[in-house]
Amino acid sequence: MRTTREVRVVRRPEGGLRESDLEVVETAVPALRDGQVLVRTTHHSVDAAVRLRLDPVSPPGYLPAFELGAGIEGLAVGTVLESRADGFAVGDLVQHARGYRELAVVEARGAALGGAGMLARLDPTLAPPQVHVGLLGGTGLTAWAGIVAVARAQPGETVWVSAAAGAVGSVAAQLARARGCRVVGSAGGPEKVAYLLDHLHLDAAFDYRAGLTAGLETAAPDGVDVYFDNVGGDHLAAALDHLRPFGRVALCGAIAGYDTEPAPGPHNLFQATSKNLTLQGFRAGAHAARADEARAELAGLWRDGRLRLDVASYAGLDLAPRAIVDLLAGRTRGKCVVETTEPADGD
Amino acid sequence: MRTTREVRVVRRPEGGLRESDLEVVETAVPALRDGQVLVRTTHHSVDAAVRLRLDPVSPPGYLPAFELGAGIEGLAVGTVLESRADGFAVGDLVQHARGYRELAVVEARGAALGGAGMLARLDPTLAPPQVHVGLLGGTGLTAWAGIVAVARAQPGETVWVSAAAGAVGSVAAQLARARGCRVVGSAGGPEKVAYLLDHLHLDAAFDYRAGLTAGLETAAPDGVDVYFDNVGGDHLAAALDHLRPFGRVALCGAIAGYDTEPAPGPHNLFQATSKNLTLQGFRAGAHAARADEARAELAGLWRDGRLRLDVASYAGLDLAPRAIVDLLAGRTRGKCVVETTEPADGD
Structure with a gap:
């Protein structure tokens, strides 16, 4: 019987x-049934949301919590090894939601983001697998949904992106800039700020640890039209004070609260009423109908060298636990990926 | 020289x-200059927002704070006594923003809501002045903007309105019901709850003092699609927990925070991300372009007996300070109005 290795929950x-x-x-790989494919996964996307499923109960709207002793899952990219599903052939490049195992049996139902196995064929001519797992995967689609579909950032507007050195943040910031916005990024520490200015070429950047409000006021003295929120808490409160009338906030999730207590809510939400502000929470899956449009724009910018996504790569599944911990602790820069490129046993 | 009486700020x-x-x-009434009209004001709208302008600095997006020793202002309805402005004739029914004085000199510039004097002719065939000051004035336009333009409540959806026995809340709740929604109202105390059920004919109602979360879950066991927020704080947090995916919140302002410290922000704003929720702050002035459409719908429902707005009327300007204090303390039900129908001295 074929075997694979997978990441499991030992304790909550x-x-x-x-x-x-x-x-x-x-662990053993079960035999394929009709409607399933076997994927050799090469790139596992490490996302903060996996932390939410490690608690006894995951928040409403998220997939259920992982069972104690069972394998965990996440978005991933790989190649079809065997197929008993229409529309999928051996050798196809695919994404799926059964990452954190080298060989994965995936249901073909629900090809669109949000479906069961979330199996979908990828266009290998668009970009190589390591670009599909991040820039054209959940990371890029989330950034695109927030800037384009949710915040509707317009050329000439000022956009603030927090955690802009992170995976989603860095793509959101560059995308807004490519669309003609003036983009301000914030991050923790002078090294990340230098990265935002020197490598991502943002218009302005500041270190929130050196003073959040002062940094924001210096970087955007005339206020901001759009705030792309990756942080919540004090950052969101500062944004509410600093947004212009009719400003928009794209609430992408607050990684700071995943591994600890949630950040307190903003004390100044009344600003939303007085300034006609819109705060919209979103997940990429809700905008799956526009995924092809998003991937085409992102891939085009990537080919033109106007969009980059650094990858923090961990080689081999044994390093997956460390990769998740590093991500949650803010120790990674750019997209965090576990690569499992060596052939699994027996293949 | 003609005189009038006005309400002034003695101390903050x-x-x-x-x-x-x-x-x-x-106080003396100055002589009219070109572009001005003199209005005998008969109905003064008492709105919670007046409290914000009594602090040393009013919040961003609001009109400036009142000067110590100067007269206060508010939305009002009256009849033109003299006119030196094109488009306004003696006898016209008008609204303006120079309430809290019996005779008001009003600039004709900026006829739309949000303009300087906010002077606008009203259609007397639509409804009498006491309906224009509330149901077809700022109260009704705010309710309409929140339900129709902001929350886009659809027939069959479940709508929760907090402070539903208040002026804006009661109109929002009845309007949503007239548009085919299932409407849940909340208020403080059993008398107000009985009013919501017996007089406004809402589908369900509960007393938040007897248990906010339990009341909401009983009244809307399948969750809510729209929350019309007049309260903020714990009410907004309960809504975030109880909204369905893709739910909308119309943030109309939190009267609870005007006269005291602002309510703390919701601790569970992450629900907005996980459930793709939209929270939109709004003021009626931002939707002034649709005011005629709104007034036509509201007046039609009023004539058909499907929309009522009880009036807490205070007779004479001397009672204006008490009316404002009563409103802020939650002691009024429905629309709070000061009526000054007797002719001013010398007319």
Whole structure:
């Protein structure tokens, strides 16, 4: 019988996740049934949302919590090894939602984002697999949904992106800039700020640890039209004070609250009423109908060298627990990926 | 020289407003200049937002704070006594923003809501003045903007309106019901709840003092699609937990925070991201382009007996300070109005 290795939950984290809360174990690969494909996964997307499913109950709107002792899952990219599903052939490049295992049996139902196995064929001529897993995957689609579909950022507007050195943030910031906005990025520490200015070429950047309000006022003295929120808490409160009338906030999630207590809500939400502001929470899956449009724009900018997404790569599934912990602790820059390129046992 | 009486600020309130913070004084009426009209005001709208202008600095997006010792202002309805402005004739029924004085000199510039004097002719065939000041005035236009333009409530959806026994809340709730929604109202105390059920004929109602979350879950066991927020704080947090995916919140302002400290922000704003929720702050002035459409719908429902707005009427300008204090303390039901129908001295 064919075997693979997968990441499992040993115990539920108490407070911050520790590597020892997870383990990598060998397990049997079941035989394919009709409607399924077997994928050799090469690139596993490490996303903060996996932390939400490690709690006993995941928040409403998210997939259910992982069972204790069972394997975890995440978005991933790989190549079809066997297929018993219409529309999928051996050798196809695909994305699916059964990452964190080298060989994955995936249901072909629900090809669109949000479906069961979330299996979908990818266009290998658009970009190589490592670009599909991040820039053209959940990371890029989330950034695109927030800037284009949710915030509707217009040329000439000022856009503030928090956690702009992170994966989603860095794509959102560059995308807004490519669309003609003036873009301000914030991050923690002078090294990340230098990265925003020197490598992502944002119009302005500041270190929130050196003073959030002062940094924002200096970088955007005339206020901001759009705030792309990756942080919540004090950042969102500063945005509410600093948004112009009819400003928009794209609420992308507050990674700061995933591994600890949620950040307190903004004390100044009354600004939304007085300034006619819109705060819209969103997940990429809700905008799946525009995924092809998004991928085409992102891939075009990537080919033109106007959009980059650095990858923090961890080689081999054994490093997956460390990759997740590093991501949640803010120790990674750009897209966090676990690569499992070596052939699995017996293939 | 013609005189009138007006309400002035004696001292800035410390914490809750007291009647003695305001006074009613006799003052001269200046001669009309070109572009101005003289209005005998008969109905003064008492709105919670007046409290915001009594602080030393009013919030961004609002009109400036009132000067110490100067007259206060508010939306009002009256009849033109003299006119030196094109488009306004003696006898015209008008609204303007120079309420809290019996005779008002009003600039004709900026006829649309949001303009300087906010002077606008009203259609007397639509409804009598006491309906124009509330149901077809700022109260009704705010309710309409929140339900129709902001929340886009659809037939069959479940709508929760907080402070539903208040002026804006009661119109919002009845309007949503007239548009085919299932409407849940909340208020403080069993008397108000009985009013919501027996007089406004809402589908369900609950007393938040007897248990906010339990009341909401009983009244709307399948969740809500739209929350019309007049309260903020714990009400908004309960809504975020109870909204269905893609739900909308119309943030109409949080009267609870005007006279005291602002309510804390919701601790669970992450629900907006996980459930793709939209929170949109709004003021009626931002939707002035649709005011005629709104007034026509509201007046039609009023004539058909499907929309009522009880009026808490205070007779004479001397009672204006008490009316404002009562409104802020939650002691009024429906629309709070000061009526000054007797002719001013010398006319």
